Amino acid sequence: MHETRRLLEAAAALSRLLSAGQVPHAFYGRVLTAVLSNNPQADEIFCIVEGGAAHPFRRVRQACAGSEDVTLVSSPWSNRLHVTYQRLIPPIDIEILVAGEDGPRRLDASKVVIVESLPFLTISEFIRAKLKTWAIRAAATDAQDIIFALNRYWNQVDINRIPEQEMNDFVKAHSTAGPGWTSLKRRYRIRS
Numbered sequence: 001m002h003e004t005r006r007l008l009e010a011a012a013a014l015s016r017l018l019s020a021g022q023v024p025h026a027f028y029g030r031v032l033t034a035v036l037s038n039n040p041q042a043d044e045i046f047c048i049v050e051g052g053a054a055h056p057f058r059r060v061r062q063a064c065a066g067s068e069d070v071t072l073v074s075s076p077w078s079n080r081l082h083v084t085y086q087r088l089i090p091p092i093d094i095e096i097l098v099a100g101e102d103g104p105r106r107l108d109a110s111k112v113v114i115v116e117s118l119p120f121l122t123i124s125e126f127i128r129a130k131l132k133t134w135a136i137r138a139a140a141t142d143a144q145d146i147i148f149a150l151n152r153y154w155n156q157v158d159i160n161r162i163p164e165q166e167m168n169d170f171v172k173a174h175s176t177a178g179p180g181w182t183s184l185k186r187r188y189r190i191r192s
Helices: 004-020 030-036 056-064 123-137 140-156 164-173 175-187
Strands: 025-028 046-049 070-075 080-085 092-098 112-115 118-121
Touching: 004 025, 004 030, 004 046, 004 056, 004 070, 004 080, 004 092, 004 118, 025 030, 025 123, 030 112, 030 140, 046 056, 056 070, 056 080, 056 092, 118 123, 123 140, 123 164, 140 164, 140 175, 164 175
Parallel strands: 025 118, 046 092
Antiparallel strands: 025 046, 070 080, 080 092, 112 118
């Protein structure tokens, strides 16, 4: 478990490099719920990176080349890339995710919001990505993030970005998400 401020410092360093390299990116993970809830501890941070003419991993490698603060750890057999921010002890690891595989395909203004001066997925995209992850691994931490975001920020969610059947299944498994989901459907005048 890391301190949230340390994760944000690492994210800011990576974001500066990616921005300088003109690589569209957005952060995602439990760090967002930690920031929104003023929780001093967080244990998960990812960076979703958009491709282009080159694979997203190549774009990250190019943007980070020559940096003394970050190293890259590639696992080609598992198709994973991790950026390690070494300025802090212990170092902070940020997994790079490919846009479209995790999160939205395009990281434009409708999918990204600035929080703590950093690009994060919007609440809608955060819930959508967490719901997909929860459907695969059914982790309690993912469920907690979805419940928190949905119940607290339902009025900022675009229901068109939330897969209805998956959310209905989630609410069946976690009834505490029901009030937020009901409020969201009521806002969009959707009947159950």
